[in-house]
Amino acid sequence: MANSFLNELLHSLSDRSRGLLGRSRSAPVPGDLVAFGDQLLSGQGEASGVALARLLLDGYAAAPPNARLAFLMALAERFGTDPDKVESAIAAYRQLPGQASLQALHQAAEPPRQELMRRLNLAPGGTAALVRIREELLGHIATEPALRPVNEDFVHLFASWFNRGFLVLRPIDWTTPANILERIIRYEAVHRIRGWEDLRRRLEPADRRCFAFFHPQLVDEPLIFVEVALTREMPDAIAPLLAADRAPIRAEEATTAVFYSISNSQRGLAGVSFGNFLIKQVVEDLRRSLPGLETFATLSPVPGFAAWLASQRAEGKEREFLGEVAAAALAGLDDPDWSEDKEKAEAMRRPLLSAAAYYFLKAKIPSGQPIDSVARFHLRNGARLERINAMADLSRHGLEQAHGLMANYLYDLDQIEANHEAFAAEGRFIASAGVRKLLLTALPARRRHAPHSA
Amino acid sequence: MANSFLNELLHSLSDRSRGLLGRSRSAPVPGDLVAFGDQLLSGQGEASGVALARLLLDGYAAAPPNARLAFLMALAERFGTDPDKVESAIAAYRQLPGQASLQALHQAAEPPRQELMRRLNLAPGGTAALVRIREELLGHIATEPALRPVNEDFVHLFASWFNRGFLVLRPIDWTTPANILERIIRYEAVHRIRGWEDLRRRLEPADRRCFAFFHPQLVDEPLIFVEVALTREMPDAIAPLLAADRAPIRAEEATTAVFYSISNSQRGLAGVSFGNFLIKQVVEDLRRSLPGLETFATLSPVPGFAAWLASQRAEGKEREFLGEVAAAALAGLDDPDWSEDKEKAEAMRRPLLSAAAYYFLKAKIPSGQPIDSVARFHLRNGARLERINAMADLSRHGLEQAHGLMANYLYDLDQIEANHEAFAAEGRFIASAGVRKLLLTALPARRRHAPHSA
């Protein structure tokens, strides 16, 4: 590591000068990032670790794109596992098999970048910086497969650091600091928030709630948040819930809590799952504060339905599960304005619901799981698909992705555990009788009656 | 894992019943702890993970000692690495060497207990419970070497969770909550605190400070804390600093901050080092709030001196580095009351200081590091041994461990980095000219003059 610039720098890097360096930083020469990494790893991390970590992270943030990518590639290679060490550890294990030598092998096979990441996390703001670095890495992963192991190490460390035990649930309301609310506006991924007044309508009325998970190291950054409407019944469309002129009810009158939007905020934390913990904690908190609540359900998008149906129709397969009549009716979808014509829309309702029932209950991805990603999420959490609603989201986006369909998933506290087991262990798709019946009516007459004839 | 009791339990374990289970728990049968562990690992950790983790941790806390040890042994063995998986991973690596297969090998060699520990950390209070479990494990490690890899995994995870980036420095003063102050009294390890009035004398006067590191998950538990006296000069004895009737000075008058006690509070976190970060952060904070401070130094114990000197004298080696006269003078130590007789004490001063200089600068442990553990700590942090003080701690404990000696380590902000490098990289013991001179005078005449004749 004979880098005289670096050595000079480091020798002048007492804690005393850190403050200055921190502020009037100039972007370091690209090569330095890797050199900093070497230095950070070689030290004991004790005297200059914090300052050095900060220097590297600041340098990364200020570096041009090619230098940043070069650093990511160095994580994959230079800071990857040393095969020689692994060979030695294998040899030692062969000589004296046992848990101790296995552990030594485990340690020998750990890529040094993991320790580098832990040391980078020493810096003030280190966690946030690492989350942003990984977000950037995700953008390269398709073209640079060598980055995949690096990505896995990020997920491994983040899963440990963002363990549910370290997360804090906080209500988000109209008294929440503006810098956090601004992020809620920006991060909302399901039903776009159109500015501050729109946000206010989702937070301030007596029948609205919002909750987010925070991590002590990212105090201003909601990791994931859920928006809740308190209602008197399970809703079958989104527009009335968000209408600017609707009349709020008192929270005590509500019987139903509707989770109508769940948004992950940090792309850099993709793969670290918070959503299941969030919903359960929110259900518990709501039940405690509002004992009148009896039903906990979502009003959820059906993200893959339109694309799936298009592919079925392209191959003419829809007849198999809809029968000729309903399949023919689907042609109505080809009229771009079908949803605005009351009659046409009414005619589409049944065929769409039937197709959707098939989509949910029968269509699978290669792993054998349901094709709908939102369904996978809620079923894994122990919810059940309670109802499919036609004409439920007539926004452009809602029509494009799901021909206006939305779904209610029900969180029945007494069934959550059994539902989860049935889905996780046996792969069963838990749905209400009403949904299953749609499927039955969807099947062509012949197949539909088959069971009876058996 | 066909355990019908467990299965029954788990099926009734919805979130709904968790509250009840949490409260009216009865101690589970020993075997259950391991069964719970299997279950916790086998699940996806999503639906019942939090509740199951809590059940296991509560069960452990309530179990009898033999059941607890059995669970620890299961961590070592049952939840240890599976050799078959490792063999497969080695084979795969041989077939297709590269970072990807090395990472797969790393993962195959990871003992499942690591994941188990991460899932236990899901429970509310999980981190604290795991710290206590490891504290218990440390008590068995001498007699059960199989627990050593388990211990290493604890250290590995704790180092990640208690990363300095997650720690929060808080001043401790007389407005601190009583439950935390109570722990300060209990955990103080250097100069015992004799009740609340004694504590108050260390916190309330204008020339006293105390700081502790906290972790967000252990809110009421100081992890490590340092007590500071603000003075006009570097002190050479502990009693005047702690005297009940001393006259405080105004903080603005102080030129020197004396770190006179540093205590680690959590035995379960042994091996996870916070001390160096603590001192540096406190130095920074004090400099900001009190610009008049120029000197940052410790008044530290010399824990191994008396034992080391006894062993030297037992072998008659002290003559080699003290010369006959001074060595003979040490016989005065055999009078148990030597320190109470002013004349005798004065006669011991020089021989003791000389012996101590040799102890610090020359005596080494097998690894080649200085024998004094406190010296190792401060030198690694970049401090320098500034002064050795005779008759500095005349408490019974102080006489027993160090014949009344104490040391000042100086944190010179401009030298910290260089000192650290010299110690860490080259193994040099950084000491002031004054201390080194003691060593010179300690050498017998013949050797002492040698350099001059060269």
Next chain:
Amino acid sequence: MANSFLNELLHSLSDRSRGLLGRSRSAPVPGDLVAFGDQLLSGQGEASGVALARLLLDGYAAAPPNARLAFLMALAERFGTDPDKVESAIAAYRQLPGQASLQALHQAAEPPRQELMRRLNLAPGGTAALVRIREELLGHIATEPALRPVNEDFVHLFASWFNRGFLVLRPIDWTTPANILERIIRYEAVHRIRGWEDLRRRLEPADRRCFAFFHPQLVDEPLIFVEVALTREMPDAIAPLLAADRAPIRAEEATTAVFYSISNSQRGLAGVSFGNFLIKQVVEDLRRSLPGLETFATLSPVPGFAAWLASQRAEGKEREFLGEVAAAALAGLDDPDWSEDKEKAEAMRRPLLSAAAYYFLKAKIPSGQPIDSVARFHLRNGARLERINAMADLSRHGLEQAHGLMANYLYDLDQIEANHEAFAAEGRFIASAGVRKLLLTALPARRRHAPHSA
């Protein structure tokens, strides 16, 4: 106000220099306090008011006793009402009677010291300083009747500043800052707290609560606090409640909340009443958090009983309401150790209870109110005297003031309003049938039967 020292001072008193003055203050010459007062009143209070107020308050705190008394006397006289202004206002009112001229008269008659006090309150810490000044004033009032109007003005202003709307109720527990707990120990006026461990026994167990009122301007000073025991029945003695070795119950098991100590902390706020608001708020809070609570009662001292009984016996009046037999039994009190002899104590029980019933229900102060000050407090709040307990407080203090008697006052939420009205409007002493029956049995046979013969 030709005071050159003062003028010089004031002209140098920019906000810039305030900090220095505040710190390195030397005690001002006595006369200055009054001169400062003049200056503070003469200004518009706008530019230098805050600094001047602080100077006066600091000066008062540092001044010798005679200078302080001189300042208090100046409040009475120099800063008293100006008769000439009042005469003019009366004349103006005579000329043009009406609300406007009445208000002008009201203002003319307001002593300037009220405005002076308001301006002193501008200083940081001003409120606390004024409370301490009034505390001092109370010590002089018996010998200096001229201070009485000053005292009334303090009460008038404090009642406005410490209006219940500005008070904040806070639970006091083992996580409360030590500096506040220290004051709880010091201020406890009913059952002395013997150090931190004793305090802890009153705060930490699951069946103990403590609440205090705070004012935003006196953040570290509890104004009044109440200690509560959660029990399964209304207690008839204090020792078991405070026993070091008692077994706590779970809060959820409790049916009864016992207010066993209410202490006013600030003598300077005497006459500004918080106690009634405190008890009601605590009852509301406890009911909300512990729905199992059904009974809210006190275990209270009977402060004046022994003195009153002695005076009755000195005049031989006790025979009138006890009858000869019971009155004779009271002679047992003359044995100083009566309470330690089980038999003797048992013999005293009935006569004491009967005498106490008479003391509560019949003995009055000149204004016609009950003689017992604690009874007046609780009855005015709407409580009822529920039970008198013999041998309830056998501490030396308890025997001296009440021959060991204690009383339970019951706060029955459905009766509070009616009880208060009956007491406040009609002067009725609300007591349970049990207490009233004691009175009946206390009356000599002749009078007791009289009603029947009517």
Next chain:
Amino acid sequence: MANSFLNELLHSLSDRSRGLLGRSRSAPVPGDLVAFGDQLLSGQGEASGVALARLLLDGYAAAPPNARLAFLMALAERFGTDPDKVESAIAAYRQLPGQASLQALHQAAEPPRQELMRRLNLAPGGTAALVRIREELLGHIATEPALRPVNEDFVHLFASWFNRGFLVLRPIDWTTPANILERIIRYEAVHRIRGWEDLRRRLEPADRRCFAFFHPQLVDEPLIFVEVALTREMPDAIAPLLAADRAPIRAEEATTAVFYSISNSQRGLAGVSFGNFLIKQVVEDLRRSLPGLETFATLSPVPGFAAWLASQRAEGKEREFLGEVAAAALAGLDDPDWSEDKEKAEAMRRPLLSAAAYYFLKAKIPSGQPIDSVARFHLRNGARLERINAMADLSRHGLEQAHGLMANYLYDLDQIEANHEAFAAEGRFIASAGVRKLLLTALPARRRHAPHSA
């Protein structure tokens, strides 16, 4: 007070029922408000005071306008001073003159509404409700002179409750809760804030600050706030300060803090002055955190200039202080678009500045104070008029009220006290030499030379 409805109500008004009453309140019959007031005053305020106060305040808020006015009139009359009591007190004073009887007279002349207001303040939210009531009262005062004494009593009580000692200064920034920021938008009175993005530009950049005073009882309500720009020089126009596309500087680079907007938020607190305390506290805080700041100045409107100049011109008086030439030039103002024509605007600059200098320095209201209300405010605080800027506010409002002029008032910490004294005691208008010179040039030649000839 034989009001059976009221009595019934009160007897059912235990604390138990308060919650219900509080919630499902129906608007009370008008007369009740006064009856409630009688009841609230007649009681001891102890048992039912809080509930009764709340009932009255809720009733007032729900009552129709005529009922509310009737209650205000009752405050003036029914709850006014009782002349008989005053007569008795006068008689008593005549008989025994002295401070005690003067105080009794003072108390007799206090209108009972003051006590009523204090008792209303017992209710949760009472302070805020009373502020709103007074705001309403201000709207009637011009037509109902009988309300004037009521208004004075409000001011008297508010001055006591909102004493500077009870106020808390808080920075307002982009992390402030949204509900408070929303009020900043609404209450800004000087330069309108056009929505959240505009607000953000005033709070988030490194060279912007905002501070507000809060009262513990009105936690979400800023009482007064000031917006500050950190700059490198004293600005001479408002538009560049507020430009959306300006480039912020680092706070450490700033030498000047510009108070460019001060807004009182609560009309109900008119007459209770906070502004002077606010500016001084903000200056102190800024100096501490940014030692590079040397100059503290405002950029202020000149609210009455255009109206005053119009009146001067209407009477042809402007020639007296401007001379013929400049006076003639003012005719340019009659062109409504003069400010948009660069040449015309330039020609107006000098005459306008000269006229303004006369307006500030010579024009007086009947009391002898300067005619400009903003000047009165800052001069009373010890500032000096530093500069008058032409073409400084070209917004429609700025042109209408001041022909585009704005003023800088300078807060020179070393002169504040002397300036205040000179203004408050001697009525001197403190202005810079530059401003005074404008005046000189404004005077017609004859008078201008007069001093020299004397």
